[in-house]
Amino acid sequence: MNSFEFIIDSFFLRHISAPIAVISAIVVLxxxxxxxxxxxxxxxxxxEKDGGARDV
Amino acid sequence: MRSGKSITRNLGAAWLYxxxxxxxxxxxxxxxxxxxxxxxxxxxxxxxxxxLAFVPQGIVxxxxxxxxxxxxxxxxxxxxxxxxxxFALGILPGKYTALVILCLGNVCTHVNGAEVTLRCSDGRLxxxxxxxxGGSFGVIxxxxxxxxxxxxxxxxxxxxxxxxFALLAEYYRKDADKLENPCEKFNYNNPKIPAGIVILTAxxxxxxxxxxxxxxxxxxxxxxxxTVLLYVTxxxxxxxxGVFADLFGVRKTAVFSMVCALPFLFAxxxxxxxxxxxxxxxxxxxxxxxxxxxxxxxxxxxxxxxxTTTGLFLGTAPIFFFKFTTAFANCAVIAILTVxxxxxxxxxxxxxxxxxxxx
Numbered sequence: 469m470n471s472f473e474f475i476i477d478s479f480f481l482r483h484i485s486a487p488i489a490v491i492s493a494i495v496v497l498x499x500x501x502x503x504x505x506x507x508x509x510x511x512x513x514x515x516e517k518d519g520g521a522r523d524v
Numbered sequence: 525m526r527s528g529k530s531i532t533r534n535l536g537a538a539w540l541y542x543x544x545x546x547x548x549x550x551x552x553x554x555x556x557x558x559x560x561x562x563x564x565x566x567x568x569x570x571x572x573x574x575x576l577a578f579v580p581q582g583i584v585x586x587x588x589x590x591x592x593x594x595x596x597x598x599x600x601x602x603x604x605x606x607x608x609x610x611f612a613l614g615i616l617p618g619k620y621t622a623l624v625i626l627c628l629g630n631v632c633t634h635v636n637g638a639e640v641t642l643r644c645s646d647g648r649l650x651x652x653x654x655x656x657x658g659g660s661f662g663v664i665x666x667x668x669x670x671x672x673x674x675x676x677x678x679x680x681x682x683x684x685x686x687x688x689f690a691l692l693a694e695y696y697r698k699d700a701d702k703l704e705n706p707c708e709k710f711n712y713n714n715p716k717i718p719a720g721i722v723i724l725t726a727x728x729x730x731x732x733x734x735x736x737x738x739x740x741x742x743x744x745x746x747x748x749x750x751t752v753l754l755y756v757t758x759x760x761x762x763x764x765x766g767v768f769a770d771l772f773g774v775r776k777t778a779v780f781s782m783v784c785a786l787p788f789l790f791a792x793x794x795x796x797x798x799x800x801x802x803x804x805x806x807x808x809x810x811x812x813x814x815x816x817x818x819x820x821x822x823x824x825x826x827x828x829x830x831x832t833t834t835g836l837f838l839g840t841a842p843i844f845f846f847k848f849t850t851a852f853a854n855c856a857v858i859a860i861l862t863v864x865x866x867x868x869x870x871x872x873x874x875x876x877x878x879x880x881x882x883x
Contacts, residue, residue, distance in 0.1 A: 491575045513821075
């Protein structure tokens with residue numbers, strides 16, 4: 469069995485069950501939401517900094 | 525100059541959350557160990573627990589950042605006590621329900637612990653490191669208690685003892701929040717690197733550390749005493765990492781701990797004392813990555829903490845699917861990943877490695 473077949477066999481066939489698939493989908497969704505929140509926060513901080521610099 | 529009142533407040537908050545974190549991990553690992561005793565749950569329960577207890581911390585952290593009046597920690601303690609009681613009494617349908625409630629409780633106490641200790645720290649790392657270290661002691665205590673005849677409801681009552689501690693910690697947080705931005709002294713990142721890159725690199729380092737944590741060769745660990753010693757060393761290492769970073773600077777501590785950990789970890793596969801020194805050095809990097817992310821998300825320490833816990837989950841998740849069969853391959857991967865982490869830390873930390881003294 470080559471490594472590709474090993475990954476297919478061990479990962480997708482043996483381990484992907486309904487609860488794992490659901491959990492993985494939730495994890496991906498939460499990571500996207502968290503990243504968007506962080507991006508907004510960084511943008512807000514940058515805007516505040518730029519605004520402060522103009523005031524000076 | 526820090527006043528005596530702020531030093532007392534900051535240390536008080538850190539040690540209060542040391543206990544709350546300890547109690548949290550006791551009930552979580554007590555319940556998890558009892559649950560995995562059932563062979564059907566052997567593999568699924570830890571995966572579900574890791575996913576639901578680690579990943580949502582960013583979202584809950586963001587909510588806690590925006591609505592500081594919500595007593596997140598107290599809600600978390602009550603949720604965990606309810607889940608623990610359900611494991612004993614079986615009121616709610618299925619074991620998944622109690623497990624999900626337990627995870628949510630865990631999320632709440634962790635997020636609030638990070639919020640309080642970061643806000644009450646005047647930009648120092650040792651306070652959040654003390655909070656984080658409490659977890660290692662709780663994990664091993666919970667696991668050991670699960671193997672006794674102790675009823676689950678006793679552990680539920682035990683976790684409720686953390687409520688007065690959480691309320692006192694909230695008082696400390698309100699005091700720290702009198703400043704406009706209590707985390708503004710966190711300034712450990714390299715200002716030339718964009719904030720997004722700092723977060724991404726620090727999270728990647730946490731992912732690697734999470735993976736390495738499971739891959740460390742510890743053939744010597746055979747008795748209960750040795751397992752206890754391993755977790756106690758991890759806890760002490762995490763706390764010392766924060767203290768060393770405050771004393772010698774983040775950059776020096778990160779490089780020193782990463783470089784020193786490798787030879788001890790590899791040579792200590794069969795020699796406990798040598799291995800424990802390596803584990804202690806390895807655990808020191810814990811608070812450094814958190815401080816780096818907080819440095820670019822100063823107004824959202826809860827959200828920042830969420831990135832480190834998400835990284836921990838992503839680092840441990842592959843262990844559920846793949847495992848290196850030879851010790852050489854394992855050691856080679858750990859060595860390569862450490863070098864990459866070292867490079868990442870050197871790029872994203874300030875050259876002086878200390879906080880901006882002007883602030």
